[in-house]
Amino acid sequence: MTDGPSTSPDRTAAPVDRTRPRRARRRLLVGGTAVLVLAVLLPVAWVQATGHARVRGSVAEAAQTPVDAIVVLGAGLRPDGTPSTYLRRRLAAAAELYAAGAADRVVLSGDGADRADGTPYDEPGSMADWIVGLGVPGDALVLDREGFDTTATCRRAHDEYAVRTAVVVTQDYHLRRALFSCARAGLDATGVGVSATSVTPVQAAWWRVRELPASWRAAAREAW
Template structure:
């Protein structure tokens, strides 16, 4: 039993080291020097924190996305998130808050079927014809997202969003460690497919 625990732990550690090593050189933590790309992909997350109040990860992603657009590090934002019910709609919530921050409607496209990181990226590639992209999310999320983008043949860079530490961050990081292992299975073992694809909708980008 002890040997099995060590074997599983070693596999998890090895998978994480490999994914981080393959992607770390394409992650910037300063918005001012994040790579300039045509499209910024903003990953959806809940507006509300589990313990109540506004989710700081959501706020940080939206603040960074609007700043990157103003800095012209990206030309267009693809807002990808969960739209599971009419009471829970991550893309529309992001769109409303960005409109309140004076982001033009023509500078945003909503992806209503970004049910996971995997789905958001494969839909960006196959539905919205995105080949070059700046991924906008927290530093602990970027290695997995970049690794998936690489597997899909996308030219992707990561912009790590400044976020103040909050209670429960350690749970997210542990979950992310496990999710990275699952990603290897998705890509190389059980040929995971997105929940929903649909027809192609190439992005329509408006000049600044």
């Protein structure tokens, strides 16, 4: 027998839980992922829900309350300079709205800047030629050649052309974001969505998917 404290190991001590750090990292990862998902989805939901409340189901419904202007967003031109299929559908709906008495002005908003190589490009001018052929008089048209995106169109309609109430015409998948942007620009706007059916379904599907990041950017622009 020896004097002094024993140097033998304490076999009653609790074993070290080596899984605890892994569980903590897993919880941190799950929590971080949830925050990231919410940070993406909540702004998109805000944009889509805000716009959805302003959607009208038909031209007849949208025309029930007269407004300052019908606003048509650009959707590109064909190589021959005429409106694209999507844009023709928008213009046809706008012509119906005008005939139904929704407004006595039609704002045609799009890209009117010539290309870098000098090629002429006048989306609103082409839109005007087309919609006149549908029975809308030229003196009812307002050509906005600086409507380079949805936000620009809405803001210029309000700031440059004194539009306070409007019916917005665009494709159905794009309509909710457009109405959100117009509302944030100060427009009391409702909207009519036209068909987005396309001969290139993959491209049409991509445009719908693209609305998610576009909606997020629209919300972020307002928040910041």
